[in-house]
Amino acid sequence: MAGAPDDEQEPGTHGTTRVRRLAWGGTSALGVALVVSLALVGWGLSWLAGRASHESAPPTDVAAAPPVAVASLANADELPPSVRRYLENTVYPPGNGALTEAQSDLLRPNQRFEDYRPIPDTFSTDANEIVTVRLTCDHYYYEGDDPIELSLEVLRGNTPVEPLSLDAGATREGRAGLEGNRTALRFLPSEDGFASTLDPARFADHHGPVLVDARIEYAPGAVHEETLRLFLTPEGKIPARFTGEVEDDLVNGSLQVEIGLEVDQPGRYRIDANLYDRSGAPLAFSAFKGDLGRGDRVVEIEFFGRLLRDLGARGPFSVGEIRGYRFLDGDYPDRERMADLPGRFRTDDYSPTAFSADEFMDPHKANMIELLMEDVARGIAIPAPPIPTPGATDFDIDPEGRGEAPAAADAPNAPSTPASASRGRT
């Protein structure tokens, strides 16, 4: 499939064809800014006229009012609250963000989140009599011949329980539910209970979810069933592979990371990557979303200059957790996963001042600003909900209000929860 209409293709290095997203920087942004500023002049004149009518001083000569500058955070105080909040929320492009140590979902993607779950029939006033079960595996998504390591723990209180019988299996799952025969799994004693390795070759014909079930006899005649879902992309369904080529460049004041792929299946792809600073600490995340044709491709992932500048980022950086999939919109399963590209890739050295300090702007954002100002002019502007500060007094709810809530420090003392009917449950 050829690239999407807004993609340019140009010969690249190493015999590859580059697929480049249009970058809305430079002169394009200037043109957009001009349109926005003209719209703001019109809005500014009417707003000034309205304000002038409420001033005790002689009304301002509206016709001579200076034009409002291009909408940006630099002149946020001059903007209506709805526009100001929108600008505050869109300093960086979509999909770009800061990455911290606390964001384990991005640092260690493809995790699992199973907990120990009590078996209801074992409830007792004595916690040592309650039986809990934890069935999990090492990841959610598996590609190709990645082994699937399953683990099962059964505890009574804090004491491991050896089930009297354990019947486990895995079954393919499709749009209408379970498909085909159940494949038996054998769990063997391990350091932390019981373990089983599921060879994906046994499911090489299946793309999509697999449901693992374990029927555990934890006491004579007492059986509990636990289930677990995982997702397989067999070798024949892997749509593309990373070549291992990762390069970087400074483009329009932003860091552009270029990642090589061999694409077998054309379509809509999403490629994610993390960026780390010179000490290896997490710095930022970003992604590519777009159409890729068959063959050798290079996707460009932009780490926005202003973001890196705000983070005080200084190269050389390293790029890691490079991963991706082909998105199958409306299908089930909804994706074909690629095998992750392991390791981290070092970039050139960049000083913080190499990155642009410009706020993000593109035609969509400019259009949004116009639309929001239209709402202001019509008197139908909708305020954004207030964001509470942890520990501060929560905002009172003003159903008649149309402006934004006061700052937390100025908020009246109000009940943290509005009155509501309770069903009387504890």
Added chain:
Amino acid sequence: MPVRPGIGTLFGALLLVLTLSAFAPTAMAGVGGDDAGTCVNACGGYGGGNNANSCYCDASCSTYGDCCADYQPVCNSNTGCSPNSGSRYVLHLGGMCSQGWNDAMASASGYTSIDVKAVQTNHSGLSDSSHALGIYLDQCCTGSNLCYVLNYSGGDAVMGHRLANTSTSYNVNWVGTSAGAGGGSALSGNFLADIFGPCDYAGHLGRSEVRNAYNHNDTNGETVYHIGGHDGWWYTSWLLPGEDDGAVAYHSAGAVTYVTGTSSMCKSPKWTNHHAAWTCSGYNEDHYEMKDRFIQNMGW
């Protein structure tokens, strides 16, 4: 290591064993439930999925009155919106086991409320409803139109899935989420269907599945505001960490990047572009009561 329950929880759990079947409420999450058919990938014929309701996606279904809920948007591109018309819309996206909002919608001055007919009942519920939502967003929220989106419960994941997988820039100023299930629920597969279903999709809202279903940090530039309730039910709260509304815990309703027990909707770190709204302590309401809380708070 397992969490040792407190004595109060143990007594509540004992009551659960004795009285669950007598005291559990009937499913109320949405009209239809029970594996309604979808027209996603089924236009022109019988509704797809586990179509226990026997609905159709062909031209005759309007005559016979047996169209699947998403027939108009999916097969006829009819969302009720006028594309690129300078219009203003508030989209409403329902939750698990629903085929629409199925409740009173916002009344916002200058804005038209739209009920997003997204079928969240089948195993493919997330993919089906995300696709249907995309049709609404394309028609209602591009060009000269402007939108706000309200979602509830499972609709949180549907909206997140769509935003993370699209590169289309929608004219959505912000998204409001009540009792969001974007972080999944520990009830999935066991109690969720019993209480809210029955529907096959109820088994697909586990924490591992939902948290891995899309990159929650990529909202395609949209800002998402979250509110949650803490009036949980004794027969489910023992399964949910921290505060909960009986179906989802605060780690999900509050868009926290990892599963944890917390009593604050402001718990961080949150997924990028996700924020708590109005209150860190949440609302003394259960999962059902939370559905229209965002609308009430906005004065709509």
